[in-house]
Amino acid sequence: MTKPTKAWYASWFDTTYYHILYKDRDYAEAQSFMDNLTNYLNLPKNGKILDLACGKGRHSVYLNKLGYNVTGVDLSEHSINYAKQFENDSLRFDVHNMTKPYPETFDAVFNLFTSFGYFENDDYNLRTIEAIKTELNAYGFGVIDFMNVNYVINNLVAEDTKTVEGITFRQKRSVKNGYIVKDIAFDIDEEHYCFEERVKAISLDDFNLLFRKAGVYLLDVFGDYKLNKFHPETSERLIMIFK
Numbered sequence: 001m002t003k004p005t006k007a008w009y010a011s012w013f014d015t016t017y018y019h020i021l022y023k024d025r026d027y028a029e030a031q032s033f034m035d036n037l038t039n040y041l042n043l044p045k046n047g048k049i050l051d052l053a054c055g056k057g058r059h060s061v062y063l064n065k066l067g068y069n070v071t072g073v074d075l076s077e078h079s080i081n082y083a084k085q086f087e088n089d090s091l092r093f094d095v096h097n098m099t100k101p102y103p104e105t106f107d108a109v110f111n112l113f114t115s116f117g118y119f120e121n122d123d124y125n126l127r128t129i130e131a132i133k134t135e136l137n138a139y140g141f142g143v144i145d146f147m148n149v150n151y152v153i154n155n156l157v158a159e160d161t162k163t164v165e166g167i168t169f170r171q172k173r174s175v176k177n178g179y180i181v182k183d184i185a186f187d188i189d190e191e192h193y194c195f196e197e198r199v200k201a202i203s204l205d206d207f208n209l210l211f212r213k214a215g216v217y218l219l220d221v222f223g224d225y226k227l228n229k230f231h232p233e234t235s236e237r238l239i240m241i242f243k
Helices: 008-012 016-021 027-041 058-065 077-086 123-135 149-154 204-214
Strands: 048-052 069-074 091-095 106-111 136-147 159-164 167-176 179-188 191-200 218-222 237-242
Touching: 008 191, 016 159, 016 167, 016 191, 027 058, 027 136, 048 058, 058 069, 058 077, 058 091, 069 077, 077 091, 106 123, 123 136, 123 204, 136 149, 149 179, 204 218, 204 237
Parallel strands: 048 069, 048 106, 069 091, 106 136
Antiparallel strands: 136 237, 159 167, 167 179, 179 191, 218 237
């Protein structure tokens, strides 16, 4: 049995299998979200955006096509090495730990697709928001796109399987000690693999506390990628705009 030895996000996100499992993500929806978000924020022409925890860069690449100067950063060297093929004069990628300030300031810092709440130490969640504050220029906006934990917990599918590229991923979901946990197991060439995704169940009230501690101000909250109003029980997303 192969078990990761690093923090789960540092090992699982850096595998080929992570990208296979999630290869069917909705790119059209992601692009529509970026259209809606940048229009709402009214960012300046050629404005600078930091895509924090960018993965393989799907949001970064599209934001760059919209005319923005984009820097995508992620802890995964594998993902950044992949994303670098898309670099140009106004799009670059860098390996970076989001709990530490990136050494530039931006018109907007985006943390998208539940790329938050991974840490065992809650202090790192606060440090990430403090880092975002440091990365914003005087007119900049921070955006965190998180899951709505109430909706997720109430609609949790305890167990299912998903077959992608001939690999059958067995997925089990649970709530443990304040975390939403997904255990993922699969077999390849008689080798057994198991990984875990573990995300802190952070509510809007919890975020508000983090924002106050970090000295940032929540400006607006949306419940989906069309930027409809947030409803605590029925919205699938928790999208927060702050500065």
